[in-house]
Amino acid sequence: xxPRLYAVGxxxxxxxxxxxxxARILRAADVxxxxxxQAEAASYALGIVAGHLDRDRQLVLERVFPMSRDEEELRxxxxxxxxxxxxxxxxxxxxxxxxIGDPLLYSTFLYLLRILRERYPEIAVEIVPGITSVGAAAAxxxxxxxxxxxxxxxxxxxxxxxxxxQTLLDFDCVVLMKISRVxxxxxxxxxxxxxxxxxxxxxxxxxxxxxxxxxxxxxxxQKLDYLSxxxxxxxx
Amino acid sequence: xxPRLYAVGxxxxxxxxxxxxxARILRAADVxxxxxxQAEAASYALGIVAGHLDRDRQLVLERVFPMSRDEEELRxxxxxxxxxxxxxxxxxxxxxxxxIGDPLLYSTFLYLLRILRERYPEIAVEIVPGITSVGAAAAxxxxxxxxxxxxxxxxxxxxxxxxxxQTLLDFDCVVLMKISRVxxxxxxxxxxxxxxxxxxxxxxxxxxxxxxxxxxxxxxxQKLDYLSxxxxxxxx
Numbered sequence: 122x123x124p125r126l127y128a129v130g131x132x133x134x135x136x137x138x139x140x141x142x143x144a145r146i147l148r149a150a151d152v153x154x155x156x157x158x159q160a161e162a163a164s165y166a167l168g169i170v171a172g173h174l175d176r177d178r179q180l181v182l183e184r185v186f187p188m189s190r191d192e193e194e195l196r197x198x199x200x201x202x203x204x205x206x207x208x209x210x211x212x213x214x215x216x217x218x219x220x221i222g223d224p225l226l227y228s229t230f231l232y233l234l235r236i237l238r239e240r241y242p243e244i245a246v247e248i249v250p251g252i253t254s255v256g257a258a259a260a261x262x263x264x265x266x267x268x269x270x271x272x273x274x275x276x277x278x279x280x281x282x283x284x285x286x287q288t289l290l291d292f293d294c295v296v297l298m299k300i301s302r303v304x305x306x307x308x309x310x311x312x313x314x315x316x317x318x319x320x321x322x323x324x325x326x327x328x329x330x331x332x333x334x335x336x337x338x339x340x341x342x343q344k345l346d347y348l349s350x351x352x353x354x355x356x357x
Numbered sequence: 358x359x360p361r362l363y364a365v366g367x368x369x370x371x372x373x374x375x376x377x378x379x380a381r382i383l384r385a386a387d388v389x390x391x392x393x394x395q396a397e398a399a400s401y402a403l404g405i406v407a408g409h410l411d412r413d414r415q416l417v418l419e420r421v422f423p424m425s426r427d428e429e430e431l432r433x434x435x436x437x438x439x440x441x442x443x444x445x446x447x448x449x450x451x452x453x454x455x456x457i458g459d460p461l462l463y464s465t466f467l468y469l470l471r472i473l474r475e476r477y478p479e480i481a482v483e484i485v486p487g488i489t490s491v492g493a494a495a496a497x498x499x500x501x502x503x504x505x506x507x508x509x510x511x512x513x514x515x516x517x518x519x520x521x522x523q524t525l526l527d528f529d530c531v532v533l534m535k536i537s538r539v540x541x542x543x544x545x546x547x548x549x550x551x552x553x554x555x556x557x558x559x560x561x562x563x564x565x566x567x568x569x570x571x572x573x574x575x576x577x578x579q580k581l582d583y584l585s586x587x588x589x590x591x592x593x
Contacts, residue, residue: 132376135378140488141372142373225502227504248495259461260459260461265470266462267461270515
């Protein structure tokens with residue numbers, strides 16, 4: 122493999138949902154970079170791929186990024202990682218940056234990609250797609266995301282009532298990512314629209330703690346897992 | 358593995374984009390069922406997984422489904438396949454139905470699933486998610502599908518100008534599946550909205566004939582490949 126950065130989607134949690142390509146690249150890479158959210162916590166993505174790594178031969182770097190949505194706070198962390206990645210690639214190494222799900226769908230890798238393109242456009246980047254939490258959650262719940270002429274919307278957790286209402290009216294299937302913080306308000310809106318029985322809540326898909334909940338009323342007022350999403354499909 | 362139907366997403370075309378789980382199930386299954394669009398054509402999905410199969414031990418069934426969107430025409434074909442699948446599972450066999458991309462996103466498997474649930478609810482069905490053409494096309498083109506608070510819409514090729522216009526206005530990223538038949542009209546609409554340079558056309562992603570086209574104007578009036586999609590991302 123020629124020197125470059127591989128952004129490797131490792132799927133939502135189940136190590137078997139890694140692709141053959143991801144497994145090959147992870148075994149062959151010189152350097153593995155894994156993001157982690159807190160100084161103390163082990164990288165979730167690194168745990169998923171642990172079985173493919175050889176720490177005697179490979180350099181495995183865990184890099185801490187605060188659990189923040191403030192780009193000003195995050196930027197220095199991403200810049201430091203971009204500099205480090207660029208250094209390894211320039212020295213002739215292949216670097217694999219592991220990311221949960223898919224690198225191009227609500228992944229923290231996208232911040233790194235932006236900085237690399239701005240500052241180090243000569244560094245080759247190859248993206249290895251991964252199974253998304255959306256696809257894995259739909260599989261766990263047995264719910265079609267789209268068939269025939271149906272329309273699918275995927276939205277993050279930021280809650281803007283009017284926009285969300287319109288999307289729920291206009292689309293056949295709506296997936297709400299990271300639903301935990303806004304669940305109660307979304308449930309109230311679903312009830313108003315008569316859709317409260319069309320939703321399925323999926324928590325930590327692909328992990329040991331995976332849970333599929335169809336009785337959404339039971340979740341109201343609960344503290345919900347951060348790694349959760351909601352699929353609302355009208356035609357069930 | 359206990360007797361059941363596995364719906365196995367085999368990814369968009371590159372055999373390396375199969376998951377480890379899909380590969381394991383395909384190697385272990387007693388019966389492989391592969392859809393094909395015409396009596397003469399070999400199944401595309403079967404070609405992707407050929408390296409994992411053992412035709413001496415496994416029963417490999419190619420089943421023809423007309424390239425039609427007429428459910429009345431398709432239904433007898435799906436019913437015959439459902440009956441056949443149910444028979445194998447009842448006889449204690451594991452059956453793997455292979456499907457391009459992901460089984461739950463615009464897959465022909467969804468018709469089979471509906472009939473199985475109606476007629477043979479006792480047949481256990483397990484869905485193995487696959488890399489979608491959307492994810493693989495975004496990776497090939499290096500385009501984020503969604504980051505931070507962005508909203509993503511995925512739509513089939515049915516062209517309703519007003520709905521499409523509104524979706525292009527409301528969403529940060531819009532993926533139009535199977536764009537070939539309506540490309541010229543979509544291009545005209547993109548031009549009207551000033552978005553004609555924000556789109557990327559991807560043909561046969563993951564195959565030898567993969568092509569990523571950013572100069573959309575060059576595609577107007579051309580006969581385009583059936584297995585093509587268009588990603589429109591406003592913030593490029």
